Amino acid sequence: MSYVFENALIIQSDRSVLLEVHSPRADAARNAVAPFAELIKSPEHIHTYQISPLSVWNARAAGMPVSEMIAALRSHAKYPMPEAVAQEIESLGSRYGLTVIERGDGHLLLKMADLPLAELLSRNQAVAKLLGDRSSDLVFQVNAANRGVLKQALLAAGYPAEDLAGYVEGDALAIELRAISQAGSSFNLRHYQTEAVAAFYQAGRAQGGSGVIVLPCGAGKTMVGLAAMTAVQSNTLVLTSSLTSVRQWRRELLDKTTLPEDAISEYSGESKQTAPVTLATYQILSYRSSRDGEFPHFKLFSARSWGLIIYDEVHLLPAPIFRITAELQARRRLGLTATLIREDGKEGDVFALIGPKRYDVPWRELEVQGFIAAAECREIRVPQAPERQMEYALADKRRQFRIAAENPRKYEVVQSLLQKEAGHRILIIGEYLDQLKQIAQRTGLPVVTGKTPQPERDRLYEQFRFGAITGLILSRVGNFALDLPDADVLIQVSGKYGSRQEEAQRLGRVLRPKIDGHSAHFYTLVSLRTCEEEFARHRQVFLAEQGYSYQIEIINDAVS
Known part of the structure; x- marks a missing residue:
């Protein structure tokens, strides 16, 4: 068995990957595997990553080929990689893109890679109820309102969709970051904030412009949101967890961007106004009328032509908001969070409805x-x-x-x-x-x-x-x-x-x-x-x- 002393990775047959932190090549190895392996543990000496179906599909959705994942593991492995691990990554990665969502004439289209898959999924109870007329052996029409829940169902079936239906551009918004804040202090985006925005937006590529940024508490996720707004240059809806957070977003927008006060509005129990940048809470959107059981504030999604929706603390996204999939899926979506952990185990919902994890950084690294x-x-x-x-x-x-x-x-x-x-x-x-x-x-x-x-x-x-x-x-x-x-x-x-x-x-x-x-x-x-x-x-x-x-x-x- 060959042995490369300087290499930092030990790849195990259960698809766990151990990173020796003190290896001279540890940083390079970490950067190589982070896009497709989930960091599970990072104590003092050995960090543990796990390669899972969701982590591989995240990487594929972000544009990373399977061949690059396997090459990254082999080039940084201290010992030869078990061949079964490479085969499993190949198998998982090949499933992404076997189903593709595209925009048709007045509706969406779901295209299957082959006839057996089309028959399999058209008989899947969760998928079948979301399919419309069959245009051909391999193509089904899909109601745009079902775009998000269809992606959820396909993910659960093990065939995550490549969504190429694109976005509504939204009304234009002129916004830039200030070199000097209103409070008089100079500031620059930190290197990881710049990297996070670049990973999210990807210069407007068809597969870019939606996804989740994971940064520790206190690392400046709001600044990432502001920088993403300057990249998209479009009307933006910001959803967050509390009225206190709404007010904090407003302060930061006024202090650190060129937006005037009248360009920012708060949609809350106290005010129902909208503006080019509108700030609202999950609580008001998920409020259900006791009279008819409807969600009266969901109309906010169609109140303006939003080009970007920012989900602060995205792991808290309430289930009812998942139902507004037509409006949600048609916009660029940015999720911000310190951890994608959900105690209900529904991290896959965030992947299906918001997008892949675009950027992550270990807490202790920023410390x-x-x-x-x-x-x-x-x-x-x-x-x-x-x-x-x-x-x-x-x-x-x-x-x-x-x-x-x-x-x-x-x-x-x-x-x-x-x-x-x-x-x-x-x-x-x-x-x-x-x-x-x-x-x-x-x-x-x-x-x-x-x-x-x-x-x-x-x-x-x-x-x-x-x-x-x-x-x-x-x-x-x-x-x-x-x-x-x-x-x-x-x-x-x-x-x-x-x-x-x-x-x-x-x-x-x-x-x-x-x-x-x-x-x-x-x-x-x-x-x-x-x-x-x-x-x-x-x-x-x-x-x-x-x-x-x-x-x-x-x-x-x-x-x-």
Whole structure:
């Protein structure tokens, strides 16, 4: 068996790929395999990638030939690649493009590669109901309204479609990035932001202009969105997770682009106006009328001739919005997220409806380059009082989790951490409102929940940003798209069962790079000898795979 000492990859027969981080050729190997292999784990010494059907189809959809994938593996392999791995990549890659969606005369066409495939898929229950008249042995007419759900069905059947039907260009929009922001500071796109936009837009190629950019929290995904808008130069609809995020997008657009105020509109419960750039929340779009069961705000998709739709936190995209496939699929689509993890396992829906992953970068890589803060993660295990431990033992499983999460002894630990981290900008975040209100009473810190009026939220966030208050208590509203760049300590008192996505998003609240270069601190409080320990282990999986380690501290049972 030949052996190439300098090479960094060990390719295994289960299609996992190990990258030796300290190899002199590690960077070249990483860049070679990242387009078609999913990064699964990236701890200190060995990073693990997995070649899956979805990862291969992502690469094919982004324009990468199968031959380049196999050549990349062979040229960077420390040991000879198992031939079965090359055969499997060839087999998976060849499936992409066996079905093609093209634009016909007033409708779409689905073209099959051969007659057996046409017969197979026309008898597939999920696919068949979306097909119209059969134009020929290999061609079916398709209602444009079914474009997205057909792609979902074909992906589930194992024959992902190559979508060549193109996009509606949308009304033109003149927009450029400023060299100096309105606030007076100069800025440039970071190298990875420029690379991400180039990978997304691909100079307007037929297969470019749609897809997902994956960047760590705090790495400037909004700037990628602004730069994508300048590439497309068309009316843009931005969908995001909260009204707070809508306001942040507006601030960034006014500060860093040449758009005037009247070119930007907010579509919300407070205002139903549209403009060349319109900002809206997923919540208002997925609102269903109790009277007729309809989604009254879906008309926003056809309110203007959008050339680009940006989906912020795209992994949260609610299922009802998938149904507006005619309007969604006809536009260029940009998804932005820190992680494509969905606890329901429907990452494939994002691929089918938004597009392939166009760009990704490991969290720790940006940390080393100073673009996000280093983070120290600590799990503190807190015992329960004997009588509460008995209550826990006698409760059903669902009740057990809440008993553990709301362990009163966590209050003393929170106060101890506040003393330890005095002088820092601290966020306390949790799942249960009663628990958060108790912490607020004991600490005197203000609390923000879903019921806090938007003007009050904005006021408290502004006070935190400018140092008038040094701590905030947040419910789940703090999980996403919260621009508090000076926060450097987060105390998590409870969470949503074992959500890896939530764990990553919460750490992201403190990952903006610090002026003094100091590390962020992320504390998770977990009740000892309860199911919360197991849920915590699951929550931490994604971050552990990104290379973060948790120190464990067990509080002495004598805590009062």
